[in-house]
Amino acid sequence: MITVGIDVGSLSTKSALMNNRLEVIASDVVLTGGTNRAAAETTYEQVLTKAGLTRDDVGYVVTTGYGRENVTFANKHLSEITCHGFGMHLINPEIRTILEIGGQDSKAIRIDEHGNVENFAMNDKCAAGCGRFLEVTARAMGVPLDQLGEVSAHSQNIVRISNTCTVFAETEVVSLVAVGTPIPDIVRGVHNSIAARAASLLRTVTISGRVGMSGGVALNSGVVRALADALKTDIYVVDNPQVRGAIGAAFIGQRQVASRDA
Amino acid sequence: MRTERREGERAAQYQNLLGLMGEPHGDRAAAPDALIKAIRMRSVMNCHRLAEAYRETSKVAYVSEQFPTEVVFAAGAMPWNIESMAIMLAQSVDVNRIFQLTQEKGLSRDICSFLRGPHGMMLANCYPTPDVVLTNDQPCEGLAKQMCLAGKRFDVPVIAMNTPESFDEDAIGYVARQIERMRERMAAELGLEGSSESLQRAVAFSNDAREYYRKTVALLETHKLPGISRELQEIFGMNYFGARENVTLCKALYQAAAELAKAAPGGGKRVIWIGQVPEETHELLRHMSREVEILYWAPLWNANLRSLDETRSLHSIAERAILYHWNAERMSVELERICDRFSVEGFVIVNVWGCRNIAGISPMLRDFAARRKIKHITINVDLVDRNNYAFNHVKNRVDAFLELMQ
Structure with a gap:
């Protein structure tokens, strides 16, 4: 069937x-x-x-x-x-902790050995840290969405971007671009910002077993790298x-x- | 001292209130037949106490949550719980206008709407002018500050009570002495004379009502009784213990519960709602109630189930006041009892924006749930201010929680 x-x-x-x-x-x-x-x-x-x-x-x-x-x-x-x-x-089947970042929300999910959800947490108040956040900041930097991961790999310095509000973050990015901050550094800052928020979300459900990432944002290697650094663990990213x-x-x-x- | 009240001031305020009445915010959920009498009785009582509070000759005492209202009734005053009144009236008044007023006065939208609501009602000048403001500093210090603001706004005495966390004889004596001094000040400054006989009478009414309340809670332990938990929440929120009519109301509720228990209606898995509670027609409650039975946490607290010692009234009231304190260790013990007795399978932890109390105990609640393998969800939401909330923002996570419960 x-x-x-x-x-x-x-x-x-x-x-x-x-x-x-x-x-x-x-x-x-x-x-x-x-x-x-x-x-x-x-x-x-x-x-x-x-x-x-x-x-x-x-x-x-x-x-x-x-x-x-x-x-x-x-x-x-x-x-x-x-x-x-x-x-x-x-x-x-080894995955127990999942980060799923979609267009407008991000979810930390803990599952049991059969795939049943044991616990979960979601972002609230704002779409900061979600796909839309990347979309908005990518536009502000003039970088195509699908090239963000590759661009961030060339970063030499860490730039800090706040993760409270998508619109405020966009303003920050525009300001950084205006003063000539290298684009790879800003992109990396955006990825770190998303990773910091995601790591907090994951910790609220208690990280256990293998950590996997799904959702469209998992296609961005820069975010995956930043998350692995933040959690000090490998992130399993699935195909599609x-x-x-x-x-x-x-x-x-x-x-x-x-x-x-x- | 306060300025003289203008003639017709309260009548005007009552008219202001009526002027704010708007369309109901949702469909009234169908109540079981047995419960209708108790619900109607509560409605009539609420109408009556509103009308009484707006009479020019009434003595009105603004009180905060879980205030020992027996003392107020003994002094011949009407307790006006500024927070629960705002929530009750939010079902009827134009809440958008209320919140607009608070914003126009620079009150941040990040502040809990359960505090902004009463403030807006005062700005709209539709709460009855108080004669005195009585407050305790728990569970919410924000509310205590709000009470002080109310005292300043209306230029009336504010009598505040400090409740320590520790539950021992020193602490109980300290609180009891404060209540005694509060009674003395009310008598000296306002002529609100509360004789020991009137206090004894209020305590007796409180105990009579509490007896029915306790029996209703006991029935809820063993039976699924649709609507009963909500009514207990309403009675808890009204906090009318000490008034004669509250005995009648609690008795009617108990009779309804006993009737429902005979029919032994079924129901979904039980979850407890921890945190501020929206009005009963709120879409979030209606959505969840299709799948699970919601019990409200606060009405089940041990402090609500205790009778007062009629031979040592103030000591006993002081004990209860301390037990109402949001002490995380005592709350954890309470949760054990409630989960065991009421067969609770899920927690809905509701954090209204800006509520530091719930934010403070949330880790304990989550750890407790994990230890007991109780499914839980935390919802950050504004239950009153529609500018801060849309059902679709939270529906997804609520649905996931309901799927978990299945």
Whole structure:
């Protein structure tokens, strides 16, 4: 039986298609834009096309992410905290602590040996330390988002950037650019700022076992490096980290089908 | 000394209050039939005490949370809990206007809305002018400062009580002497004469009400009783112990609980709500109540279950005042008792922006939950000021917690 997980996030909508051997057959990412229902429809169609399947081949659809409840064709919807827990467990059962940084929030999740969530914490008050924070500061520096990690590797000095407010941080970055601070140093400062906030969040759930990172920000090697330094431990980064929630959702779909058929 | 009260001042303030009435903020959750009588009785009592407090001839004492109201009733005054009144009235008044007023006066939005609310109500001049302000310095020092501000604003005496943390004879005697001096000052400066007979009567009413309250709590230990915990929270918040009608209210609630217990209704897993409590129709409560049964923490505290010693009233009131103190070690012991007796499986730790008390005990709560393998969630939220909160900001984490509870 084929299941599909769809993660309707604030910036992008992801989908993953899984068979009953728990293999991911196809995945897809689209920008969410203004209508998350339309984005879910688009990525659903695209992931089916990639796998050469139709909707009739799908036995169960689980949605997650902020727009999860708007997807009318879903059989079940769950928070992305639960889905990322299973998604990460599936790829590496040694992982017990997960940092997931998405577009507008970051989550520290602790899971047990079966992938069940034991504890979690999320950022509040402001999106500082999230994907949006990187987006805003990258724009202020004129650096493409996907090159931030590489640019920060050339840093020679540490610049301190506050992590209380995205807008204030942007002002800081603009000021630093204006006085001629080298861009790699500022980028590294931004990454350190995110890592400091993430490390505090992770400590509130108690770090144990292997630490893994998922969510789109895990694609930024600079943030991963800064986090590893802050925690003094290796960070396990999965392939396609931004699709991990959708994979977890598809996995939960498989479990639902299995218990229904049992 | 205070300036003379203008004629018609309280009538005008009552009109100001009525002028602030707005649309209800949410659907009223359907209450079980057995509980309707107690809820209506509470509504009528609240209407009555509002009307009484706005009468020109009433003696009104502003009091802070968990203040020993028996002393106020014994002196023939109306206790006006500035914090819980603001929360109760927040269901009806235009709270945006209230918070705008506080901002216009430079009060930061980072300050807990449970403090800004009463301040805004005073700025809107719709609280009845007090004759005296009575305050203790716990659980919230911010509230104690607010009380002092209220005294200055209305130019009335502020009588403050200091409650030590330690629970021993020295501390109890120290608090009892303060209460005695408070009574003397109220009599000397305000003519609020509280005879020993009137104190004894208030203590007896308090004990009678407490007896029903305690029996209701005992039923909640063994039965899932929808709506009962909320009513206990309301009675705790009103803090009307010492008034005759509170006995009737607590009795009605107990009868409702006994009736509900016969039907033995089911319910979701139990969680306790730790921290400030929003009004009962708040969307966060309604959302969570679909999946879990919410018990409110504060009404279950041991201090609320004690009867007063009628032969040593002040000593006994002093004991209770100290037990209300937010002492982390005693709270931990209390949590053990509550978790065991009420079969609690989850904690919802609610930290309203700027509340240092909850922030201070949160590590203890999280450690406790981890040790007892109790699922928990911390929500940083503003339960009253909609400018600081959107349901969608917290819904995701609440849903994850509810999934954890399943």
